[in-house]
Each structure stands twice: as structure tokens, then as C-alpha cells.
Amino acid sequence: MMSRSHGWVAALLSVLMPGLGHLYAGRALRAIAAFILLQVLGFGLVYLTLVASTAPLRVVLIVLLLAGFLAVVLDAARVARRDTSEPRRRVQRWYVLLPVCLGVGFIVQPWIFGLTKRHIVEAHRFPGGSMAPTILPGDYLLSSPRAPNPVTRGELVVYQASGQRNIHRVVGLPGDTISMRDFQFIVNGTLAHEPYAHAEDGSGSLTDPQFEWQRGHLRDRTDAAGYQATYGTWGPLVVPDGAYFVLGDDRANSFDSRYRGFIATDALVGRPVWIYFSRDPDTGIIRWSRIGLGVGA
Known part of the structure; x- marks a missing residue:
């Protein structure tokens, strides 16, 4: 029985799964090649976005990836549209x-x-605003699945806590003495320079039972009995070996180490790199200016 493959069917199948359109057109080897080529191209270009130095370069790399995908779709349609007198092959059934x-x-x-998730890149969407304005609600991020080594103060990290991924900024390293006074962060006796941090509401005097863990890490344990930490004033605490202290950039709206405690080294699972998509959750408007922005520091 003679039958002609339809180009639109091949294109649709290629959109669903690269290579499937070529298989439908009776080109099994071409299907395998298209599938492998697009996977390799995808891995390579996405990895390059993680080391790209500028937002425009990241956007160019993603455009190249989309162009490669489109080329596979169009090629499948072209092959399927060819007139042929050959009977439909078994692989086309x-x-x-x-x-x-x-x-x-x-x-x-x-x-x-x-x-890909374990070795190349991981995608995230964090709906909260604890890292605003660095990361806004509605931002979609790509991260490297490798934690920074060594970790530096001021660096953003992805870490595992309470069964979920979180992103906050490392502000305390092992051995540091850290504290906060009216939302002003102090490290080793010096007021930290934090242009990214802000606190705009009056929550600084709020206390919480979850702050009680801090008593065991006070620099002066003799103050433990009368110690009362608040959201904006606490410490001085000493960061133990093998652990870090993290804070959100929005210091008045962040569930971070003030509640969770120190973050162990083995809980660090990656570092955020850049925003690949952004949509305002209130208006639904795409924030084009944020696409491609780096958030690694």
C-alpha cells in the first residue's frame, strides 16, 4: 500500500519529541541523529549560559538553542513532504x-x-519575596547543581531545608561572630556593607519561639539566661565549623537562618546563576527586562 507522509504531522511529532517526526517520515537513522544532536546542543548551550558573563550573551545562547529545535522540526516536515513511491515502512506505523x-x-x-539536574543545570521558581529585589516573586531561575567551593560571604546559595529548595545569601562563615542591631548586620565587630539588603517595615521588635536555638551559640554563654532575640536585633552568635548563616535580602520578610539555624555544608546543593523568565504574579505581565539577569552575587 502506497502512502505519503504529511509534513504537518511530522512537524507536530517533532515538537512533542525531537526525532519522532523523522521516524514518522521513515528516516530512522535521521531520527536518532536529530534526537542526539538536539540533546547535545541543549546540554552544551545551557551549560554555556551558566558561565556566560552578560545577559545579552545568555539570551543569544538560548535563541541558538531554540533555532536548533526549530531546524529539527522543519527538517522533519521537509523530509515527510517529499514525494515518494516507496511503500510505508514498518517504522512509520x-x-x-x-x-x-x-x-x-x-x-x-x-x-x-x-x-541534567544532577550535573548541568536545575530550574527553580521561588514565589516568596524574601530575596527582593535581587529575586522577585515570579522570577524563574537556572542554577548550577554544584555548590560554590569555597563559599564566600555575600554569595547566593541554593540549599535544602525542610524538604524543599531555598535560596538565600551567605552572610556568616565558619568562625565568624555575627549579630544584628535594628536590621543592621554586624560581622566580626564591623558593620557589613550590604547594598542589596533592606528592611522597610516595623517588624524589628518581633520575637518568636523559633529564635530559641540561638542561646546555644551565643559568643558569651553567660548572657544566655536573659537573652531575647527579635527579628531585627539578635546575637552576637559564633558560626560553628562546617556551617553557614544565611539571610534574605528583604530582612523584614525572610524565613532564613534566624529561624532555621545554621545551614550545614552538606545542605548546600547549588548556586543560582540567572533569570530565564519572569512574570509579575499580580498583573501577569512578562518582565522582559529581567530575563537574562544574573543573580549569583
């Missing part, structure tokens, strides 16, 4: 395409995504 699609979709792609 639905009963072959379906198990291939299911196998790649439920086995191969999850394995690739897991590999």
Missing part, C-alpha cells in the same frame, strides 16, 4: 511510533532530565 514515544517519554527523557 502507529504501532511502532507509539511504543517508541512511550519508551522515550517515560524512560529515556526522565533519565536525561535527572542527569
